[in-house]
Amino acid sequence: MARPVGSITRGTTAHNRLRRADRWIAAVHGRLLRAAARPLVVDLGYGASHVTTLELFTRLRRVAPDVEVVGVEIDPARVAAARPYERAGLSFVLGGFELPVARPPVLVRAFNVLRQYGEAEAWHYWEVLRTGLAPGGVLVEGTCSEVGHRAVWVGLDTEGPRTLTFSARFDAFERPSDLADRLPKTLIHRNVPGERIHAFLRDWDHAWAVSAPYGSHGARQRWLAAAETLAASWPVARRPPLGGRARWRLGELTVPWQAVAPPHPAGSPAR
Template sequence: MRATRPVGEITRGTTGHNRLRRSDRWIAAVFGRLLRSADRPLVVDLGYGASHTTTLELFLRLRRVRPDVEVTGIEIDPARVAAARPYERPGLSFRLGGFELPVDRPPVLVRAFNVLRQYGEAEAWRHWDLLRSRLAPDGVIVEGTCSEVGHRAAWVGLDAAGPRTLTLAARFDAFERPSDLADRLPKALIHRNVPGEPVHAFLRDFDRAWAVSAPLASYGVRQRWIAAAEALCAGWPVFRHPPLGGRSRWRLGEVTVAWDAVAPLGRAPGEGRLDNP
């Protein structure tokens, strides 16, 4: 049988220890129930880069949630796959491939970080569509970008019907105002951060809430962030209850908003909505 060429292009491969810790922590909290209830859950780490490190970290973190979860790292560069394979162990494997996800069964979760930045916006949407078509029933995708050391990050949560959430996450000493995280927006949004677009309005209002909450800075940046998130809820569908929101998530430097509120103009919002932000 003729081998199918992997879908996608080779990335720079930049990676490092704990670079994706923020998204991994969020995945475990938000999708822990999904992992625990799934039959033989398979998780894919797409485009793990020049080192196996972040895939191994994801595996170890998710094994605390579901001890028999299987994680497969997929890379389009054969040399990177060869370098990772010595680190395989029961439940952890590495495979050559791309957005077509060459695995033996549909994954319940796909993590894809820093793999779409080199594509155009339209291409990014097409790759989202391809990934969604490969999911297991009730499966999800977490796709986003982060800074070189992971101190700033943003990601979208998607299911088979489309995008559902946007999350901003940062270390508290890694920004001066929330809109500094704009340079980490996923490809579907990063070029939409201009006046008139919803995501621009969201970041503008987040900065305003941050400014209004300045008196809380005397108690620490964390308290100021929590107060800004609470203020932002007045005009935006920011999630206020676990597992997606509330003080337990805000205190970690996260804010998650419903995708429909920040979706690019000219594109139909995802079908359906998450309940009661």
């Protein structure tokens, strides 16, 4: 077997750490999984415990009963520790960005994997993962806090990045720009004046500030009001499955990638 592509991560994980992303995947891509023949999902870099892969499998089975999930890890010890938890439709294999699975996956979830890489490397591995997808497949790549209360992820298809989603518990931040520390590697160093992502977060903070009176009814109502205000000047998703009040009430907000994309990204052309 060829050496897996990539480097071993810290492996930090916890129960329900990726619940927010899983919920979004099920809502946004459930139809894609149901429409696919023998749908395969890869959980790339699941870490020191099998638990988040098992949770992904359980949640996706509710919306696509025949989905198969494969956890891919570059550390042999982690794979060995996870294999006792295999069951029909759930397996664990040794590998990395090369995705050593039997057929192209319909969906790849890669969380907290690219944090240790440089921006150019992150763009490169996006390309590697996208080319390994099945036709019409998607990649969900992101980062979350240690307990999963703050998360940001990018939705990509075989052509490139399409969406950027922010998700947070309402008690996990003081202002929306606190989520900047969870931006993907392709954006986190771009949160400086003159970059689109900086302007977006600045305007979101402003919308949050002017929506303060709604806070008397709870942080959720303030988030809803801020989303409406922000949507007046930014192309915030306002309709299901990506947006609208049903998603906003969960502490989510999605914008098109193009709205925040760096004009001259390192290692890749802007899309």
